[in-house]
Amino acid sequence: MTFETELAERLRRAGDAMPVDVPPLDPAIKRGRKRAALRRTTAAASALLVATGLAWGLAELAALGKHETTNPAGHGFDTRDVRRFPVPYGLAGFVPLPQDWHATSSAPAMHAVLGLAASTDPRAVKGLVEGSPTGLRYGFHGIRPELLGPRDAFMEVDITYMVCLSCEKSPPLPRDLVPSQFRLSGVRLGTAIRELRGRASDGGEYIVEYWIGPDASARTRQAALFLLRHLNLPVP
Numbered sequence: 001m002t003f004e005t006e007l008a009e010r011l012r013r014a015g016d017a018m019p020v021d022v023p024p025l026d027p028a029i030k031r032g033r034k035r036a037a038l039r040r041t042t043a044a045a046s047a048l049l050v051a052t053g054l055a056w057g058l059a060e061l062a063a064l065g066k067h068e069t070t071n072p073a074g075h076g077f078d079t080r081d082v083r084r085f086p087v088p089y090g091l092a093g094f095v096p097l098p099q100d101w102h103a104t105s106s107a108p109a110m111h112a113v114l115g116l117a118a119s120t121d122p123r124a125v126k127g128l129v130e131g132s133p134t135g136l137r138y139g140f141h142g143i144r145p146e147l148l149g150p151r152d153a154f155m156e157v158d159i160t161y162m163v164c165l166s167c168e169k170s171p172p173l174p175r176d177l178v179p180s181q182f183r184l185s186g187v188r189l190g191t192a193i194r195e196l197r198g199r200a201s202d203g204g205e206y207i208v209e210y211w212i213g214p215d216a217s218a219r220t221r222q223a224a225l226f227l228l229r230h231l232n233l234p235v236p
Contacts (some may be wrong), residue, residue, distance in 0.1 A: 087232070088105055091232075105117065124147045145186075152236065153212045159200075159206055160207075161205075171199065173234045193210075200235065
């Protein structure tokens, strides 16, 4: 017998003599059952959490929709709380003005028109139009933001029909007015006065300007943005 053969035989006998304990099957089976039960419990708990979250989300959306529609607390702006105010532009010829706002406008003219001056404070729009459209003297002034307090707001529409060949043409008015389209034109009480210029389908150059005070209520803010979206401008 060679050395390699003898070594292999000794290793085989040593391996046969080594005791090997077979683990009991019951504990392993029980552990498997516990893990399966744990997975089922975890899945059920996850499904319950998902269902609870979904129910909560739907309830929140339903409550939000109810608040926006009925406004039981009375803190927001009710879009039905408006009156028709005549304006000298557009096919509609009026804007839905919030009931607690004050406004004025000038008569239609060939050159310049005060389309609308509206504000929460009557002093800001009082006396802006002077003279008579049929008289020798007739004109208007812009709104007076210096009279407004931190809880006020205003909206103004100025129209020019004069042709200026050397002036740069304004882009067409957008069909829907949103605050992101406006640029900074001034500051009042630390809050921006915003402006949008555009050309309308009636050939006029329109300037729309608005301001919402820093301490304005939610109702005032909503009313101002509602009026902005419903100025009924003659868009191209």
